[in-house]
Amino acid sequence: MSQFRKLHGTEMDRLTVEHYCGSPKHPIILMLHNIRSMWNVGSMFRTADGAGIEKIILSGYTATPPRKEIDKTALGAQDTVAWEYHADPREALKSMKHNGVRICGLEIAEGSHPCADLTPSDFPICLIVGNEVDGLEEELLQLCDEVLEIPQYGTKHSLNVAVAAGIVLFELVQIYRRAM
């Protein structure tokens, strides 16, 4: 007698593409600035779909769909997650700020703090992640309302950018849903 049984895709109550596009999203925007690897971009599309966030903003030299390398790791999420591209992210950030979106960089910096400190009233949030090697540029860091970091306990100074974005996005979703 089986204690646990894996669910088939059809049993998971997942949304169809049509329903997903029209369904309410968590008020979170993910900005990918100067991300070098298209596999990372695709992986973050897949994560954004799973976390049910509003939109992805691609900026700087981050590649945009359709690209076969993005599709390979996005597995269809490049068609379900809303996205837009801005060569220069500063105007988009200022406009979001003006509309009451809290701009949160993901970086280890003086004054950065774990996202567990946020509350549902801090949303809507735009989470900016930067380049795999150099992280977020100082100039963008200065446009942030807060800088979020993931407490770490090892010898390295960073996580893979798609892993880090996944950890923070799913934690933000949990925090937001406390108020639901």
Next chain:
Amino acid sequence: MSQFRKLHGTEMDRLTVEHYCGSPKHPIILMLHNIRSMWNVGSMFRTADGAGIEKIILSGYTATPPRKEIDKTALGAQDTVAWEYHADPREALKSMKHNGVRICGLEIAEGSHPCADLTPSDFPICLIVGNEVDGLEEELLQLCDEVLEIPQYGTKHSLNVAVAAGIVLFELVQIYRRAM
């Protein structure tokens, strides 16, 4: 005047390899069973270092270090994180169970629940993640004490395995540290 300043590696109080190997770890073991992609394996080594967990167990056809594809994404964590290989994971799981380790599969299954339900008294924990496409095998699922799932809100049925492992490992670390 800069509000936020990025920290340099030397300012982050990260552990040296020597200190890391001798330092106390979070009582979490990550088992990677039948993982096809060596990039995913390497990425999970890097995550395991950052989360400060005890050990990685590689099993089935999961590749083991040293392999250049693993090194490429582990970025040195293959040398700092303790690991062992078991072709057949069942003996290792039974022995951990015997020693009071709670065996938690990561899968969407009947009876699975979010890891937010766990408490510090549920540790030590072994988290098992399975193949990128097929997930955890039924036979291993039946050896689990619990099955953990990540609540998802999109059209897909899964996240990239390294992203999913990162989300759960860092949540487990937060839960464990509540008792510290």
